[in-house]
Amino acid sequence: MLELNNLNAGYGPIQAVAGLSLKVAQGEIVTLLGSNGAGKSTTLRSISGLLKQKTGSIVFEGKELLKLPPEKIISRGISQVPEGRRIFGRLTVEENLDVGAYLVRDKAVIRERKEKAFELFPRLAERRRQKGGTLSGGEQQMLAIARALMQAPRLLLLDEPSMGLAPLLVEAIFDIIRQLNSGGTTILLVEQNARMALKVAHRGYVLANGRLTMEGPAAELARNPEVQKAYLGG
Amino acid sequence: MDTLLLLLPQVLFDGLLLGFVYAMIALGYTMVYGVLELINFAHSEIFMIGSVVGIEVFRSLTGYVPNPYILLVVAVILGGLISGLTAVGVERLAYRPLRKRGTKNRLVPLITAFGVSFVLQDLVKLLEGLWHNEFFLSMKNVGELEQSVTLFGIFIQYKSFILIGVSLVMLGALTWLVGRTRLGLAIRSVAQDPSTAGLMGIDPEKIISRTFLIGGALGGVAGVLFALQYTTVSPYVGFLPGIKAFTAAVLGGIGNIPGAVVGGLVLGEIETLAGTFLPVLTGGAFGTEYKDVLAFLILILLLLFRPQGLLGQIVKEKV
Numbered sequence A: 001m002l003e004l005n006n007l008n009a010g011y012g013p014i015q016a017v018a019g020l021s022l023k024v025a026q027g028e029i030v031t032l033l034g035s036n037g038a039g040k041s042t043t044l045r046s047i048s049g050l051l052k053q054k055t056g057s058i059v060f061e062g063k064e065l066l067k068l069p070p071e072k073i074i075s076r077g078i079s080q081v082p083e084g085r086r087i088f089g090r091l092t093v094e095e096n097l098d099v100g101a102y103l104v105r106d107k108a109v110i111r112e113r114k115e116k117a118f119e120l121f122p123r124l125a126e127r128r129r130q131k132g133g134t135l136s137g138g139e140q141q142m143l144a145i146a147r148a149l150m151q152a153p154r155l156l157l158l159d160e161p162s163m164g165l166a167p168l169l170v171e172a173i174f175d176i177i178r179q180l181n182s183g184g185t186t187i188l189l190v191e192q193n194a195r196m197a198l199k200v201a202h203r204g205y206v207l208a209n210g211r212l213t214m215e216g217p218a219a220e221l222a223r224n225p226e227v228q229k230a231y232l233g234g
Numbered sequence B: 001m002d003t004l005l006l007l008l009p010q011v012l013f014d015g016l017l018l019g020f021v022y023a024m025i026a027l028g029y030t031m032v033y034g035v036l037e038l039i040n041f042a043h044s045e046i047f048m049i050g051s052v053v054g055i056e057v058f059r060s061l062t063g064y065v066p067n068p069y070i071l072l073v074v075a076v077i078l079g080g081l082i083s084g085l086t087a088v089g090v091e092r093l094a095y096r097p098l099r100k101r102g103t104k105n106r107l108v109p110l111i112t113a114f115g116v117s118f119v120l121q122d123l124v125k126l127l128e129g130l131w132h133n134e135f136f137l138s139m140k141n142v143g144e145l146e147q148s149v150t151l152f153g154i155f156i157q158y159k160s161f162i163l164i165g166v167s168l169v170m171l172g173a174l175t176w177l178v179g180r181t182r183l184g185l186a187i188r189s190v191a192q193d194p195s196t197a198g199l200m201g202i203d204p205e206k207i208i209s210r211t212f213l214i215g216g217a218l219g220g221v222a223g224v225l226f227a228l229q230y231t232t233v234s235p236y237v238g239f240l241p242g243i244k245a246f247t248a249a250v251l252g253g254i255g256n257i258p259g260a261v262v263g264g265l266v267l268g269e270i271e272t273l274a275g276t277f278l279p280v281l282t283g284g285a286f287g288t289e290y291k292d293v294l295a296f297l298i299l300i301l302l303l304l305f306r307p308q309g310l311l312g313q314i315v316k317e318k319v
Helices: A040-048 A071-077 A094-101 A109-119 A122-126 A137-149 A169-180 A194-200 A218-223 A224-231 B003-035 B042-061 B069-100 B108-132 B158-180 B184-190 B193-200 B204-230 B239-250 B257-279 B290-305
Strands: A002-011 A014-024 A030-034 A054-060 A080-083 A156-160 A186-192 A205-207 A211-217 B147-149 B154-157
Touching: A014 A040, A014 A054, A014 A211, A014 B069, A030 A040, A030 B154, A040 A071, A040 A156, A040 B042, A054 A218, A071 A080, A071 B193, A080 A137, A080 B154, A094 A109, A094 A137, A094 B108, A094 B184, A109 A122, A122 A137, A122 A186, A122 A194, A122 B290, A137 A169, A169 A186, A169 A194, A169 B042, A194 A218, A194 B108, A205 A218, A211 A218, A211 B108, A218 A224, A218 B154, A224 B069, B003 B154, B003 B158, B003 B184, B003 B204, B003 B239, B042 B108, B042 B204, B069 B108, B069 B204, B147 B290, B154 B158, B158 B184, B158 B204, B184 B193, B184 B204, B193 B204, B239 B257, B239 B290, B257 B290
Parallel strands: A030 A186, A030 A205, A080 A156, A156 A186
Antiparallel strands: A002 A014, A002 A054, A205 A211, B147 B154
């Protein structure tokens, strides 16, 4: 479904990702692991188009995305939940969802998807008229995910969805990820919390200093002594 | 003192007229600031172009279309359109190339705005020079619109009703557009976070351009109404109302749409009250011309003590 070939990406003189190739197949949850600055977020930002300084190829459903701006990439069926949630704090919860559905022209479809989002996240339904900025961190994360789902993406990019959340909320977010995946959404997940990520993912890639160091089924990676030492706390 | 009180309703009404003009111009400043964090000082000239278009419509079409109301509609539409498109052109030619280069220095677009201002002033001066060989342009007699009524001791010309009416309609339309439509939602999200708006499928460049169009059109309509009310304009007429409207936008809280309206009305009233009462209350020590000083004194005090403006709030955002 998604295929990265020899992706190089960076910021100014800094090369954050070098020669990265990876694949995500339809229906999978794939996770990108690595320490801070390994190039995980850069990879996601390259796919979604937020990062422009890049070479190589990014092919989604047979079409090249490398040169497209973010607003075109989302229309191909890829949504990103950005790092740090980036919800619109001065818009209400409901307006945030409306922005998420910006490319959906059919009002009935928007309404239907909003209802689905509120079913998935009842907390958001209670706060639909509240400004996004007044939500707690966990609620904001739910809103960021719900917003990304409004466009009914076939591939969902999740950047650090568990960051800064209490353990109980982390569990809840990973439950949602599983639920979305069994509903047919393919997921590419970037996580610092490698333990949780490997539990939910089918396959994983490990990055260090912008390069691929390991790849394989999630269960295998979780057993790998090197991975255990570096990312699972021994 | 009794005469002063008798004057008060008239002064308040005149302040209201000026206030609506300021409010409409201030909206252009505040909307562009909202999406770009740029004080588009060339907006004064967008307003000036509207005022010149207004006068030209009345003076070139009066012979063919004697009905002043039809002329007014034509002037408002043309003024709004030409000013709006000029604003879009300015954004395209002057500001967008700077963004494309990734200029981080905020002074660069600001100074560009001043440059654009000079260019537009001189362009209009050139065109008017070639066309009529005139610098000051005066409104033709607008017939019926000059007529007046006296209500509650206030002398009101028909054209003043029109100024207030058109302003209210425009403000209402803008509130609806920004608050209730898909475009408005896009404008608000680009104002908060352009790159995340891009992730939602919004093309921020397109929205920025639309914002210039809307702000420019409001400024242009304000120009037409200004020309109708105050009758004489010139290529440099934009400067003072423009900078007052900027003050109004800051007064209300820059980036805040209701704030721009409140700021405009407050400033219009303060200025008119000061212009009338300062000379009397100070025994002539301060003349009417000090009203401008007062407007900018407010700006300075505001920046010192309440930089977020009357309605603005320091936005807390959780990360």
